Amino acid sequence: MxxxxxxxxxxxxxxxxxxxxxxxxxxMLGTKVKEVLNYxxxxxxxxxxxxxxFFNDFGLFVEITDPKIYGAIVALVIGFYSRSVxxxxxxxxxxxxxxxxxxxx
Amino acid sequence: MLSKSKIFFKGxxxxxxxxxxxxxxxxxxxxxxxxxxxxxILVYATxxxxxxxxxxxxxxxxxxxxxxxxxxxxxxGVINSRHLLYGAVLSEYLxxxxxxxxxxxxxxxxxxxxxxxxxxxxxxxNLSNPHYxxxxxxxxxxxxxxxxxxxxxxxxxxxxxxxxxxxxxPLTFLAIIVNDLRKLDHVFxxxxxxxxxxxxxxxxxxxxxxxxxxxxxxxxxxMLRLKK
Numbered sequence: 001m002x003x004x005x006x007x008x009x010x011x012x013x014x015x016x017x018x019x020x021x022x023x024x025x026x027x028m029l030g031t032k033v034k035e036v037l038n039y040x041x042x043x044x045x046x047x048x049x050x051x052x053x054f055f056n057d058f059g060l061f062v063e064i065t066d067p068k069i070y071g072a073i074v075a076l077v078i079g080f081y082s083r084s085v086x087x088x089x090x091x092x093x094x095x096x097x098x099x100x101x102x103x104x105x
Numbered sequence: 106m107l108s109k110s111k112i113f114f115k116g117x118x119x120x121x122x123x124x125x126x127x128x129x130x131x132x133x134x135x136x137x138x139x140x141x142x143x144x145x146i147l148v149y150a151t152x153x154x155x156x157x158x159x160x161x162x163x164x165x166x167x168x169x170x171x172x173x174x175x176x177x178x179x180x181x182g183v184i185n186s187r188h189l190l191y192g193a194v195l196s197e198y199l200x201x202x203x204x205x206x207x208x209x210x211x212x213x214x215x216x217x218x219x220x221x222x223x224x225x226x227x228x229x230x231n232l233s234n235p236h237y238x239x240x241x242x243x244x245x246x247x248x249x250x251x252x253x254x255x256x257x258x259x260x261x262x263x264x265x266x267x268x269x270x271x272x273x274x275p276l277t278f279l280a281i282i283v284n285d286l287r288k289l290d291h292v293f294x295x296x297x298x299x300x301x302x303x304x305x306x307x308x309x310x311x312x313x314x315x316x317x318x319x320x321x322x323x324x325x326x327x328m329l330r331l332k333k
Contacts, residue, residue: 002147005174009164009181010154016185018211020192026200029193036326040190041220042291043321045278046299047314048216051306052275059306068272075276079283086122088280089273093125096272 067104071096109237116241119221122280126273127217127246128253129264130158133271135257137162141169145258152254156212156247160184163311176310183310187318191219198226198235210236213243215250220281290328297324 029037053072056062062069075092082088107115131152138148143165151161160181167177191214199207222239226232264270285291298321305313305320 001174002143002168003150005164005168005177006147006150006154008174009151009160009178010156012178012182013155013157013160013185013188014212016182016188017192017214018208020189021196021199021211021214022204022207024193024196026196032326032329034197035329036322037190037194039291039294039322039325040194040318041223041282042285042294043298043318043325044187044190045216045220045282046295046321047302047317048278049275049282050299050302051313052272052278054303055306068275071272072275072279075279076283076286079280080286083284084122085277085280086125088283089122089125089276092276092279093270093273096269100267100269 067096067099070099106233109234112232112234112237113241115225116218116222116238116243117245119225119238120217120242120245123217123221123246123277124249126270126277127158127249129270130274131250131253132257132260132264133262134158134161135254136260136262137257138165138254139258139261141165143169148258149255152251155181155185156250157181157185157215158250159314180310183312184314186315187216188214190318190322191216194223195219195239198222198239202236206236210240210243213240213247215243215246217277217281218242218246220278224281224284290325293328294321294325297321 049072053068054062056066071092074095075088078091079085079088134152135148138151138161139145148165151164155161155164163184164177164181167180168174192211195214199210202210218239219242221242222235225238226235229235232238282291282295285295298317301317301320302313305316307313308316
């Protein structure tokens with residue numbers, strides 16, 4: 001039963017990856033749709049970022065003093081000016097660790 | 106002109122920084138599966154067959170918590186439906202491929218690979234073989250995901266939980282969009298999506314992951330209309 005669920009989940013997931021690439025003809029999408037598609041990264045990723053920063057493991061809002069918020073702010077500023085993926089991630093993690101291991105001890 | 110292997114290699118390099126979050130996340134996914142009591146082979150099968158981090162964890166948590174298969178499968182489908190949007194964007198660069206190649210390359214469409222491919226290919230519109238870039242990102246992420254889930258399955262969660270490496274996940278995605286903060290229209294769409302995700306977080310089947318982008322894209326559509 002579990003195996004069957006994995007396989008069906010796999011098919012569903014694969015379909016979501018493949019459908020727009022292999023089954024849809026781009027001519028079918030109007031210019032307006034194509035214009036809106038420019039915003040896909042801006043529309044998708046904040047929906048992963050915001051809950052990851054502002055909610056705890058139990059799905060409750062974190063406090064305004066939560067280290068994740070400050071880590072995210074540091075990463076945001078460093079990332080904005082450095083334009084580097086690695087600097088964004090590393091600065092966010094390091095500042096987060098600095099807070100939890102040094103400031104909160 | 107860039108050769109195919111050079112383009113492929115550029116794709117590999119582009120996603121390497123994301124390994125900082127992908128590898129710990131993979132280890133955690135493997136370890137959680139085993140901790141929840143699933144057969145190691147089964148845990149690994151989710152990485153091979155479903156191949157989508159967050160959805161694999163939710164899938165195993167739901168089943169081990171006694172949820173029905175239907176609920177587990179629906180959740181996976183809802184969480185992963187965001188790939189439809191990635192496919193719609195990437196199809197611009199993949200449309201000249203044969204049907205078979207499209208079927209193969211689709212398997213490798215992942216968040217970070219999509220984001221990096223989109224960023225690079227938009228600036229290099231007349232690249233002759235853009236799909237090699239997509240493949241370079243996807244294959245790299247695939248290998249690292251497989252290896253890291255396997256090590257999580259075998260070794261357990263050997264990364265101390267105090268490190269809070271889960272926080273690397275929002276950071277990776279922040280790194281992906283941080284450059285677009287220079288464009289006000291993009292910032293507006295990001296804020297709509299972010300606030301929508303906070304408000305819709307408790308919606309069933311983790312559907313905030315697809316509902317928030319839809320809300321944000323509708324907002325983008327309205328914004329574009331008003332601009333004209």
